[in-house]
Each structure stands twice: as C-alpha cells, then as structure tokens.
Amino acid sequence: xxxxxxxxxxxxxxxxxxxxxxxxxxxxxxxxxxxxxxxxxxxxxxxxxxxxxxxxxxxxxxxxxxxxxxxxxxxxxxxxxxxxxxxxxxxxxxxxxxxxxxxxxxxxxxxxxxxxxxxxxxxxxxxxxxxxxxxxxxxxxxxxxxxxxxxxxxxxxxxxxxxxxxxxxxxxxxxxxxxxxxxxxxxxxxxxxxxxxxxxxxxxxxxxxxxxxxxxxxxxxxxxxxxxxxxxxxxxxxxxxxxxxxxxxxxxxxxxxxx
Numbered sequence: 501x502x503x504x505x506x507x508x509x510x511x512x513x514x515x516x517x518x519x520x521x522x523x524x525x526x527x528x529x530x531x532x533x534x535x536x537x538x539x540x541x542x543x544x545x546x547x548x549x550x551x552x553x554x555x556x557x558x559x560x561x562x563x564x565x566x567x568x569x570x571x572x573x574x575x576x577x578x579x580x581x582x583x584x585x586x587x588x589x590x591x592x593x594x595x596x597x598x599x600x601x602x603x604x605x606x607x608x609x610x611x612x613x614x615x616x617x618x619x620x621x622x623x624x625x626x627x628x629x630x631x632x633x634x635x636x637x638x639x640x641x642x643x644x645x646x647x648x649x650x651x652x653x654x655x656x657x658x659x660x661x662x663x664x665x666x667x668x669x670x671x672x673x674x675x676x677x678x679x680x681x682x683x684x685x686x687x688x689x690x691x692x693x694x695x696x697x698x699x700x701x702x703x704x705x706x707x708x709x710x711x712x713x714x715x716x717x718x719x720x721x722x723x724x725x726x727x728x729x730x731x732x733x734x735x736x737x738x739x740x741x742x743x744x745x746x747x748x749x750x751x752x753x754x755x756x757x758x759x
Contacts, residue, residue: 540604730756
C-alpha cells in the first residue's frame, strides 16, 4: 500500500483516462502553437506520463520533462522509447529544482500547478522555474477555478465509485472521500482517493492517494507572477489566444516573460 501523490495504480488509471495526445479543450494545440517558434530547450514541469510532451516532441520541439513521481516518469520513458523519442526526463521536487540547463520556455499544462497545496511552496516553485528560464524566456501554464456545487454533507463520506478496465483484464476500482474543503478563505480542497486492483475477483493491490488542490483568483495569480519578477503577463481564456476571461467556468491561461 502506498500513500503518495501519483503511485503505481494512480498512474495506471491516469494512463487509461489521459491518453497520449488526448487534448482537453484544445490545450495541446494551444501549447504547440505558442511554442512553435522556439529554437531552444523547452521544459514541461509536472510532465506526468507524457500526454502533452510526446505530441510536442513529435512535432519537432526540443522538449524535456520533470516530475516528482517516479511511477509517472517510468511510464513516460517507456512511452517515449516505444516511439523512438529521445529526451531528458528528470525526477525532482520542483521547489528544489536544480537542472543543468536554462530554458527558452517552461510549460505546466492541465492545471497541474494547483496540485502544489502549500502556498509558500508554490511561490518557491515559481522562483525555481524563473531561475531556470533564459532571459526573455516564457512560462506558460493554465489554471482553473473550483466548481461551486459541492455538498458539505459529502465531507468525510466515500462516494463517486468508478471502474477502469485494464488491457490485461484486471479491474481497478476508485472511490473518493472529500476530507477537507475551504473554497473561499484558504481556497483549497483535499480528497482521499482509494484505488483497488482486482484480478479474477481477488483483490491484489490497494493504493491511497491524498489529492489536494489549491486555487487562485484570476488577478491574484497575475500579481503572484509579478511578485516573482515576471513581466509582460498575459491572461487568456479557454486556450484561445487573445480571448479575455469572463467566467469562472473557463480555463485560464497565463503567459509571462523573464526580463
């Protein structure tokens, strides 16, 4: 049993539900378009198992990746090798990031930055990423706001059972329990996820994941980027360049430059 951010069973479910090149609301197309003129190195932070980095590598971009989860990185490496793609994949804690290169661009797709639960640690991560950019380099990341439809009666109760069928015939079940929620003051939600793998009706593996998400207001995060030292900050909605945010239901995309 493990109690981690992205363990073995979590990675399996991730791969089943977030396939390589599967675009969510046009995110892969947006990142590809915004990066197409880059000649130098590009880093995908919180790279996961390769949903985004692999199609960007296949389009000819000089991509590298970093993640905290060895399970996710192992999956990403196998997927790259299966496609004869060569890249550097680093295992590292982003708040202690110390890679050998500087980058023309750093991206964090899929709202993954929100998984940094502690606000102070999130600031440290942004500072480390800033230091890893070349002068004139860009950070591009997307965030989202919480759905305001949660029921306080659900806190502390198991709910939301899901079933995932593995290629070898195994079954993974997933249950979730909201253990803590504060959307307006501390702006975070914590969910406990319980994965169970079954083979021929027998339970063979269990994994627990503490899944915490911290949100930021649209202008709030812009000010945070400014406090780190980023300039030329642009904010767009729904992966449409130039489209201004008008609703909390939209995906919010930030682009900012290191001067």
